[in-house]
Amino acid sequence: MKYNEILSAETITPQIAARLEELREARTIVQKCLKTVPEGKLRVATAKDTFHYYFVNEVNSNGKYIPKENIDIAKGIAQKDYYEASLKAINNEIEFLSTTYKKYSAIDSNLVYDQLKNGRKPLVTPMHLTDKEYAKFWSNVEYRKKGFAVNAPEFFTSKGLRVRSKSEVIIAEALYSMGIPFRYEFPISIRNLGYVHPDFFCLNLRTREEFIWEHFGMMDNLEYAAKNTEKIDMYAKSGYILGRKFIATFETSLNPINTKTVKTTAKQFLI
Numbered sequence: 001m002k003y004n005e006i007l008s009a010e011t012i013t014p015q016i017a018a019r020l021e022e023l024r025e026a027r028t029i030v031q032k033c034l035k036t037v038p039e040g041k042l043r044v045a046t047a048k049d050t051f052h053y054y055f056v057n058e059v060n061s062n063g064k065y066i067p068k069e070n071i072d073i074a075k076g077i078a079q080k081d082y083y084e085a086s087l088k089a090i091n092n093e094i095e096f097l098s099t100t101y102k103k104y105s106a107i108d109s110n111l112v113y114d115q116l117k118n119g120r121k122p123l124v125t126p127m128h129l130t131d132k133e134y135a136k137f138w139s140n141v142e143y144r145k146k147g148f149a150v151n152a153p154e155f156f157t158s159k160g161l162r163v164r165s166k167s168e169v170i171i172a173e174a175l176y177s178m179g180i181p182f183r184y185e186f187p188i189s190i191r192n193l194g195y196v197h198p199d200f201f202c203l204n205l206r207t208r209e210e211f212i213w214e215h216f217g218m219m220d221n222l223e224y225a226a227k228n229t230e231k232i233d234m235y236a237k238s239g240y241i242l243g244r245k246f247i248a249t250f251e252t253s254l255n256p257i258n259t260k261t262v263k264t265t266a267k268q269f270l271i
Helices: 008-036 070-104 133-141 165-175 222-235 259-270
Strands: 043-048 050-056 064-066 182-186 188-191 194-196 198-205 209-216 247-252
Touching: 008 070, 043 070, 050 070, 050 247, 064 070, 165 182, 165 198, 165 209, 165 259, 188 222, 198 259, 209 222, 222 247
Parallel strands: 209 247
Antiparallel strands: 043 050, 050 064, 182 198, 188 194, 198 209
């Protein structure tokens, strides 16, 4: 079993709560709209591939024909019917999710290991790892790192990791400070490129999703920009699409990267 295939209650219950809030807001809007719609029902008949609309009420159960110039009457009643059906569906979903939220919040199969007695824990391999355990497991994966040229400038992070630029130091330090696990220049396979080493391979601990993070540091150099624009397209063809599994930051000589930008970007995708 893959560790990242299990979603914990900590992940699911906030999503249920957010959906409930969204549904309650939608219900309020629909209820407000229903106060402005016309009375009556709508009957739709078809003749020679043409729709004909009839206004139905208690006086005329078969319906009074609505001519084209009064089509707004048909639209208003159809909209009301849509609102009523939507309100019913919204209420059913709210009822279901409210019950699910209460029950699911009270149970979490991932806690079974935590509740084992101390004498049993060493004998058991848990199906679920805590965020701290998973981060350690994920970060300790061994891989062949990309080498440095003999005369390449040396840049080191506060944890002793050698990187290739001051900008990469800024990114690494931001990830450290935010508790975001990453692998530096972890090799991945890209169609038509073979194995490449994106600057950072990052983990969103909350969702257990992995993202590549490339920093493009010379975007005012036309040759560099053209080359890396093509690289971005290659990434997309292998499923690493900007904003989805792929984070990118950019800078020019006049607009250098800064810690605030890096942290804002990290929060959007990795927290």
